[in-house]
Structures are given as structure tokens and as C-alpha cells.
Amino acid sequence: RPGMVYLVGAGPGDPELLTVKAARLLAGAEVVVYDRLVSPPILDLIGPGTSRIYAGKALDRHHLPQDEINQLLVTLARTGRSVVRLKGGDPYIFGRGSEEAACLAAAGIPFEVVPGITAAAGGAAYAGIPLTHRGLASSVRFLTGHGADNMALCHDWAGLADPNTTLVVYMGLTNLGDIVEQLIAHGMDPATPAAAVQAATTPAQRRVVATVATLAEAVEKADLEPPTLLVLGRVVELAETLAWFGAEAATLARQASG
Amino acid sequence: RPGMVYLVGAGPGDPELLTVKAARLLAGAEVVVYDRLVSPPILDLIGPGTSRIYAGKALDRHHLPQDEINQLLVTLARTGRSVVRLKGGDPYIFGRGSEEAACLAAAGIPFEVVPGITAAAGGAAYAGIPLTHRGLASSVRFLTGHGADNMALCHDWAGLADPNTTLVVYMGLTNLGDIVEQLIAHGMDPATPAAAVQAATTPAQRRVVATVATLAEAVEKADLEPPTLLVLGRVVELAETLAWFGAEAATLARQASG
Numbered sequence: 381r382p383g384m385v386y387l388v389g390a391g392p393g394d395p396e397l398l399t400v401k402a403a404r405l406l407a408g409a410e411v412v413v414y415d416r417l418v419s420p421p422i423l424d425l426i427g428p429g430t431s432r433i434y435a436g437k438a439l440d441r442h443h444l445p446q447d448e449i450n451q452l453l454v455t456l457a458r459t460g461r462s463v464v465r466l467k468g469g470d471p472y473i474f475g476r477g478s479e480e481a482a483c484l485a486a487a488g489i490p491f492e493v494v495p496g497i498t499a500a501a502g503g504a505a506y507a508g509i510p511l512t513h514r515g516l517a518s519s520v521r522f523l524t525g526h527g528a529d530n531m532a533l534c535h536d537w538a539g540l541a542d543p544n545t546t547l548v549v550y551m552g553l554t555n556l557g558d559i560v561e562q563l564i565a566h567g568m569d570p571a572t573p574a575a576a577v578q579a580a581t582t583p584a585q586r587r588v589v590a591t592v593a594t595l596a597e598a599v600e601k602a603d604l605e606p607p608t609l610l611v612l613g614r615v616v617e618l619a620e621t622l623a624w625f626g627a628e629a630a631t632l633a634r635q636a637s638g
Numbered sequence: 639r640p641g642m643v644y645l646v647g648a649g650p651g652d653p654e655l656l657t658v659k660a661a662r663l664l665a666g667a668e669v670v671v672y673d674r675l676v677s678p679p680i681l682d683l684i685g686p687g688t689s690r691i692y693a694g695k696a697l698d699r700h701h702l703p704q705d706e707i708n709q710l711l712v713t714l715a716r717t718g719r720s721v722v723r724l725k726g727g728d729p730y731i732f733g734r735g736s737e738e739a740a741c742l743a744a745a746g747i748p749f750e751v752v753p754g755i756t757a758a759a760g761g762a763a764y765a766g767i768p769l770t771h772r773g774l775a776s777s778v779r780f781l782t783g784h785g786a787d788n789m790a791l792c793h794d795w796a797g798l799a800d801p802n803t804t805l806v807v808y809m810g811l812t813n814l815g816d817i818v819e820q821l822i823a824h825g826m827d828p829a830t831p832a833a834a835v836q837a838a839t840t841p842a843q844r845r846v847v848a849t850v851a852t853l854a855e856a857v858e859k860a861d862l863e864p865p866t867l868l869v870l871g872r873v874v875e876l877a878e879t880l881a882w883f884g885a886e887a888a889t890l891a892r893q894a895s896g
Contacts, residue, residue, distance in 0.1 A: 389759075396659035399649070399755065403658055470759050473778065478768030478873075481880050492882055495655065495755050495763040501647075501728050505753040510736030512782075519793065520731065521803070523777040524770075535777065539797035545779070615736075622739050624750050 382489045383410070383461040385453050387477045389470040389496015390414075393582040394506075395421040397497045402466075405494065409464035411456050413449070417468025417607060419582060446476060450483035457489040468607075470498040474524050474550050498522070500548040503580035503609045507587045508622030516614040517546040525552030525559055525610070541568035546613035553608045557596045563612070568592055573616035578604040585626050589619050640747045641668070641719040643711050645735045647728040647754015648672075651840040652764075653679040655755045660724075663752065667722040669714050671707070675726025675865060677840060704734060708741035715747040726865075728756040732782050732808050756780070758806040761838035761867045765845045766880030774872040775804040783810030783817055783868070799826035804871035811866045815854045821870070826850055831874035836862040843884050847877050 386405050391397035398406075403425065406412065411431045414423065426432060433452070435444050444452065456463045471477025471493055484491045500522055504511045511520040519542075523535060540547060541563055552559055553576075564570050570593035578586040590598040592612055599608070623629045644663050649655035656664075661683065664670065669689045672681065684690060691710070693702050702710065714721045729735025729751055742749045758780055762769045769778040777800075781793060798805060799821055810817055811834075822828050828851035836844045848856040850870055857866070881887045 389763075391657070394659070396662070397657050397753065399655050399657055400661055401652070401654035404654070470763075472762045472768040472770070473759065474770050476772070478771045478876060478880060481766075481768075482876065485879050490882070493763040493766075493880075495759040497657065497753050497755060498759060501731065501753040501756060504730045505647075505728075505751040508739075508751075510730040510739075512730070512732050512780075513736045514734070519779060519781040521777060521779040522770075536800050536802070539800050539803075542794050542797050544794070545797075618736060618740065621743050622736060622751075624748070 381460060382457040383459070383463055385457050385463045385465060385484055385489055385491040386494060387465045387471045387481055387491060388467070388494040389475070389498075390418045390422050390466050390468055391497040392469060392499045392502030392580050393419045394502070395419065395425065397502060397581060398422065399494060399496065401494050402496065405464050406466070408462070410461040412464045412466055413452065413456070414466040415468055418466050446479060450480055453480055453484060454487045454489055457484070467496070470496045473498045473522060499550060499580060499607070499609050503577045503611065506581045506585060506625045507575065507577045508619045508624060508628070509575060509611050510615050510618060510622070511546050511548070513615050513618065516617070518544050520546040520548065522548045522550065524550045525555045537562045537566040541566045543569065543572070543614065546611065546615050549610040549612070551606070552610040553599070553604065553606050556599060556610065559610070560592050560596055563592060568612075572612060573614060574610065574612045575616045575619055576604055576608050576610050578608045580609055583626070587619070587628050589616060639718060640715040641717070641721055643715050643721045643723060643742055643747055643749040644752060645723045645729045645739055645749060646725070646752040647733070648676045648680050648724050648726055649755040650727060650757045650760030650838050651677045652760070653677065653683065655760060655839060656680065657752060657754065659752050660754065663722050664724070666720065668719040670722045670724055671710065671714070672724040673726055676724050704737060708738055711738055711742060712745045712747055715742070725754070726757075728754045731756045731780060757808060757838060757865070757867050761835040761869065764839045764843060764883045765833065765835045766877045766882060766886065767833060767869050768873050768876060768880070769804050769806070771873050771876065774875070776802050778804040778806065780806045780808065782808045783813045795820045795824040799824045801827065801830070801872065804869065804873050807868040807870070809864070810868040811857070811862065811864050814857060814868065817868070818850050818854055821850060826870075830870060831872060832868065832870045833874045833877055834862055834866050834868050836866045838867055841884070845877070845886050847874060
């Protein structure tokens with residue numbers, strides 16, 4: 381009998397943002413196959429008797445191609461082991477978890493999917509930027525700044541420039557200049573508030589607040605590094621009021637007491 | 639000194655989908671103020687010595703208006719108590735958590751925000767419907783089927799009818815007929831696969847799979863009740879292959895063995 385494969389979201393970084401289910405499965409797994417975006421304090425939760433396999437991530441030099449990861453999961457499960465496939469964020473939001481699930485289903489391997497806090501939700505909560513807010517955003521949209529296999533970005537840009545929708549761009553740092561240029565060319569107000577959040581929910585979180593027009597320059601000046609999430613929309617105007625975590629909150633507190 | 643207020647997402651229903659942080663805060667709270675959408679097994683995690691205050695939810699007959707909830711949180715915190723404000727899903731995705739946070743900030747009450755698994759992520763994972771998938775959806779969009787205070791729905795419908803974007807509608811049951819009519823009128827292919835997921839991630843989960851043209855009739859026939867999430871887009875074509883939870887998976891297993 382094949383072992384069960386659990387496709388598990390590890391959340392955005394803070395180990396306390398794992399779900400109770402993910403923490404239970406990690407503690408009981410026989411093998412964990414993990415990605416580059418899973419943070420070290422989460423890997424520390426894996427027991428000493430558990431095999432760990434690093435699958436890396438596209439864009440990384442030492443990574444397994446997706447079809448080899450799919451095949452690895454099938455092979456491990458066929459040895460009867462209980463396998464946790466641990467992915468940063470949520471497996472079904474830019475996580476390619478459904479490609480792995482489809483491969484397992486085709487091979488007759490039983491699987492379960494455990495959702496995780498996606499980077500947008502983690503970044504929003506910890507950076508003080510709600511994704512929806514009465515009067516500012518009635519809808520929210522997630523997209524990725526990298527095309528599949530580095531193909532050109534091919535979004536419906538006109539549909540993206542909606543002033544009532546918060547736009548969250550995953551992996552948007554490399555193409556940031558192109559992204560804001562396209563959005564402005566397709567009608568987005570250049571004065572729309574915009575933020576970039578590096579390493580959201582971790583001690584390395586850093587936040588830059590600017591406008592769509594000035595975000596690329598502000599991010600370069602602050603020297604932000606991946607993983608960095610972009611948030612564009614009127615909700616960003618709340619960022620200063622709602623800051624509570626890390627350096628941003630500390631700066632505000634100093635200003636208030638000074 | 640005022641107590642800390644934690645604005646905490648309870649996730650979609652399965653108590654194991656609470657975050658580790660949410661579970662810790664619930665166990666240690668002195669007061670919990672909770673909404674109608676928080677599931678009973680989650681309320682069972684609150685200690686016997688903790689005060690519980692039911693804040694209900696708009697559309698409910700026995701609910702507190704939002705400004706009274708805001709004021710209640712301020713008042714409780716000023717007594718020095720540690721307060722958990724527990725909300726279904728994620729506080730910053732259609733949760734009105736940012737209105738509460740802004741009110742706390744204005745009153746000088748310290749607060750933290752704990753993201754939760756939003757209904758779309760929970761429903762996707764447990765109903766076998768990825769929100770993004772290579773070749774089927776490169777972006778995902780969340781909107782609500784109820785306007786603020788029951789105002790007319792006023793979305794940018796043309797922008798919503800994008801074949802490469804998965805559309806997730808929260809609280810869409812009441813206006814389902816209007817929603818699909820508007821989407822088709824603005825260019826969405828009526829044959830686009832569509833699903834409705836009732837009570838996602840709980841033992842009461844039920845899933846209906848149809849097309850945008852036939853969803854309203856299929857949902858009526860199946861007599862789905864709130865809370866029900868709508869998912870529209872080509873990713874829904876994977877729903878049968880990727881089912882693993884509850885009744886849908888059991889049906890597929892019977893078909894496979896029969």
C-alpha cells in the first residue's frame with residue numbers, strides 16, 4: 381500500500397503562522413520534501429528521525445525540475461512512507477501544488493491538501509495593509525510578476541487598473557519597473573499608494589511605502605531583496621495608521637514619544 | 639494600561655486550520671469577542687474561565703452594529719484585559735478587521751493582527767479546486783456578492799470576465815443569479831466551469847460543479863445554504879480529479895471500485 385502524501389502550506393515565514401494541522405503532520409512525517417521558501421525556524425520543527433529532501437525552487441541553480449519533484453513524491457509514497465510535501469505560502473496559490481496533486485491522483489497515490497496562510501494575507505496583516513476595506517477596496521487580486529518558465533509577462537493589464545481592487549503581486553521584484561509602467565500605461569493613477577514588503581512576517585520584514593509612480597525607485601533605494609510582495613491600491617494609505625509589527629511600528633512609536 | 643487586542647482570523651471552519659498563534663492566543667485570552675462565522679469546535683477551544691461575547695454579524699437579527707463592536711473592543715481593552723477578537727476566515731479579507739484596527743489605533747490601544755486561512759484558500763484545498771494552475775489560471779481574484787450594507791452590487795464586471803483569472807465570490811449565494819447574468823453579459827463564456835462549495839473544510843461541506851450558465855440552477859436543486867463560496871474559472875475542471883475530502887472523494891472512490 382502506498383503512503384499518504386500531504387501537500388502542506390507552510391505559510392509566509394513566521395513559524396506560529398503554520399496551521400495546527402501542518403504542525404501535527406510535520407511532527408509525524410517520515411519524509412519531508414521542502415522548498416527554498418520554507419523558513420529555517422519551520423524546518424526546525426521536523427523531528428530528528430525524519431528524512432528531509434530539498435527540492436529547491438525554479439530560478440535556483442540547485443533545484444529539481446517540477447516533473448522530477450512530481451515523480452519523487454510518487455516514488456516515496458510507493459515505498460509506503462508518509463510524505464509531507466512542504467511549500468511556502470499556500471499550495472494552491474502560485475504553489476504548483478495542483479500539478480503535484482494531479483500527478484499523485486494519476487498514479488493512484490492517496491493525498492490530502494492542507495492550505496497555508498498565503499504571502500498576501502501574511503504580508504497584509506503584518507505590514508498594516510488590509511486587502512479589502514470599506515470605501516477603499518471591494519475586491520482583491522493576486523498575480524505573479526514572473527511568467528511561467530520566465531515567459532514574458534502576459535496579463536490583461538487594462539483589467540488590472542481598477543481603483544476599487546487591491547492588487548498583490550507575488551515575486552514582483554525583478555520585473556517591478558515593467559509592471560508599474562504597464563499599469564500606468566493602461567490607466568492606473570500613478571499617485572495610487574503602493575507598498576513593497578520584504579520577508580513578510582519574519583524578523584527580516586521591511587516595508588517601503590510609496591506610490592505606483594515612485595515605488596520602483598523607492599525599492600531600489602531601500603535595496604529590498606526577494607521574497608518581496610508588492611501591494612498596490614488605496615488600502616496602502618492605511619499602512620502608517622495600522623503598523624504594529626517590527627521596525628515600522630518601532631519607528632512610529634519613537635516619533636510619537638519624541 | 640490598556641490590554642492588548644488581538645484581531646485573529648479563525649480560518650474557514652476546520653479547527654485544525656487555526657494557526658498555531660491563534661490557538662495559543664485563544665487559550666490565553668481573558669475575553670473573546672466572536673462572530674457568527676466562527677465554528678463551534680473552535681469556540682470549544684476557549685478556556686472555561688474566559689468571558690465570551692457574541693458580536694453576531696450583519697444580516698443577522700441579533701448582531702451588534704460595527705461601530706458598537708469597535709467601541710466594545712476599546713472599552714474592554716481599557717479595563718486592562720487581554721482581548722481576542724475572533725473572526726471567521728482572515729481579518730483583512732472581507733473581515734472588516736481593518737475598521738476595528740483603525741478604531742483601536744485612534745484610541746491608543748495596542749493591537750496585533752493574526753492572519754487566518756481565508757475561505758477561498760480553505761475551499762480550494764478541500765474541494766479540489768486550485769486557485770491558480772499553469773495553463774488554466776495565472777491570477778485569482780476575490781470579491782463579495784453582497785454590497786456594503788446591502789447596496790447594489792457595483793463591480794467592474796467587464797474586468798471580471800477574464801478567462802485566465804479564477805474568480806472567487808464570498809457570500810454569493812443570495813445574488814448568484816444576478817452575478818452570473820452580469821458576468822455573461824460582460825463577456826464571460828457561459829461554458830466556463832463553475833462550482834459552489836457550502837461550509838468548506840467542515841463535515842457539512844458540499845460541492846456542486848456546473849458551468850457559469852447552469853450554476854444557479856444546480857445550486858438551487860442541491861439546496862445549498864450559506865456560507866457558500868462560488869469559484870468560477872477553468873481551474874474548476876480539475877475538481878473531479880483532485881477531490882480528496884468528504885462526500886465528493888467517497889463518491890469517486892465508490893465509482894472507481896464499482
